Amino acid sequence: MDAKITEILVCPLCKGPLLWNEKKKEFYCRSDMKAFPVIDGIPCMVPTEAREMKEEEIEELDKNELYRHYSCSLSQHPSAQ
Ligand SMILES: [Zn+2]
Secondary structure (H helix, E strand, C coil): CCHHHHHHCECCCCCCECEEECCCCEEEECCCCEEEEEECCEECCCHHHCEECCHHHHHHHHHHHHHHHHHHHHHCCHHHC
16 A cells, blocks of 8 residues: 555544554554445545444554554665665
8 A cells, every 4th residue: 555645544533644454454543443444446434334443453553553663664774775
Protein backbone atom coordinates (compact mmCIF):
# COMPACT_ATOMS: atom_id res chain seq x y z
CA MET A 1 0.00 0.00 0.00
CA ASP A 2 1.25 3.47 -0.92
CA ALA A 3 2.32 5.39 2.18
CA LYS A 4 0.97 8.64 0.67
CA ILE A 5 -2.54 7.21 0.58
CA THR A 6 -2.49 6.34 4.27
CA GLU A 7 -1.50 9.92 5.10
CA ILE A 8 -4.54 11.38 3.33
CA LEU A 9 -7.18 9.00 4.65
CA VAL A 10 -9.07 10.01 7.76
CA CYS A 11 -11.72 8.25 9.77
CA PRO A 12 -15.27 9.08 8.58
CA LEU A 13 -16.46 9.02 12.19
CA CYS A 14 -13.93 11.05 14.16
CA LYS A 15 -11.83 12.57 11.30
CA GLY A 16 -8.76 11.19 13.01
CA PRO A 17 -5.92 9.44 11.13
CA LEU A 18 -6.46 5.93 9.83
CA LEU A 19 -3.80 3.32 10.33
CA TRP A 20 -2.99 0.48 7.96
CA ASN A 21 -3.33 -3.13 9.05
CA GLU A 22 -0.91 -5.01 6.82
CA LYS A 23 -1.99 -8.38 8.16
CA LYS A 24 -5.69 -7.99 7.38
CA LYS A 25 -5.23 -5.48 4.51
CA GLU A 26 -7.62 -2.97 5.94
CA PHE A 27 -7.56 0.51 7.45
CA TYR A 28 -8.51 1.02 11.05
CA CYS A 29 -9.29 3.83 13.46
CA ARG A 30 -7.65 3.38 16.81
CA SER A 31 -10.00 5.61 18.81
CA ASP A 32 -13.24 4.21 17.31
CA MET A 33 -11.86 0.65 17.20
CA LYS A 34 -13.31 0.16 13.74
CA ALA A 35 -11.71 -1.40 10.67
CA PHE A 36 -12.50 -0.34 7.10
CA PRO A 37 -12.03 -2.90 4.34
CA VAL A 38 -10.24 -2.32 1.03
CA ILE A 39 -12.33 -3.66 -1.84
CA ASP A 40 -10.62 -4.03 -5.23
CA GLY A 41 -7.88 -1.66 -4.08
CA ILE A 42 -10.33 1.05 -3.03
CA PRO A 43 -10.68 1.82 0.69
CA CYS A 44 -14.31 1.51 1.76
CA MET A 45 -14.92 4.44 4.13
CA VAL A 46 -18.57 3.69 4.85
CA PRO A 47 -19.19 3.58 8.63
CA THR A 48 -21.88 0.89 8.20
CA GLU A 49 -19.34 -1.35 6.42
CA ALA A 50 -16.81 -0.94 9.22
CA ARG A 51 -15.84 -3.92 11.30
CA GLU A 52 -15.77 -3.75 15.09
CA MET A 53 -12.30 -4.43 16.47
CA LYS A 54 -11.37 -6.11 19.70
CA GLU A 55 -9.10 -4.45 22.23
CA GLU A 56 -6.55 -7.27 21.88
CA GLU A 57 -6.47 -6.65 18.15
CA ILE A 58 -5.59 -2.97 18.67
CA GLU A 59 -2.88 -3.89 21.15
CA GLU A 60 -1.38 -6.37 18.72
CA LEU A 61 -1.40 -3.75 15.95
CA ASP A 62 0.27 -1.21 18.24
CA LYS A 63 3.20 -3.59 18.59
CA ASN A 64 3.42 -4.05 14.83
CA GLU A 65 3.21 -0.29 14.33
CA LEU A 66 6.24 0.24 16.54
CA TYR A 67 8.13 -2.42 14.69
CA ARG A 68 7.24 -0.92 11.30
CA HIS A 69 8.40 2.56 12.30
CA TYR A 70 11.63 1.10 13.58
CA SER A 71 12.39 -0.74 10.32
CA CYS A 72 11.40 2.35 8.31
CA SER A 73 13.88 4.56 10.13
CA LEU A 74 16.61 2.00 9.48
CA SER A 75 15.96 1.84 5.72
CA GLN A 76 15.78 5.65 5.44
CA HIS A 77 19.10 6.24 7.17
CA PRO A 78 21.28 8.62 5.03
CA SER A 79 24.26 6.26 5.08
CA ALA A 80 22.15 3.57 3.35
CA GLN A 81 21.96 5.60 0.11
ZN1 LIG B 1 -12.37 7.31 14.16
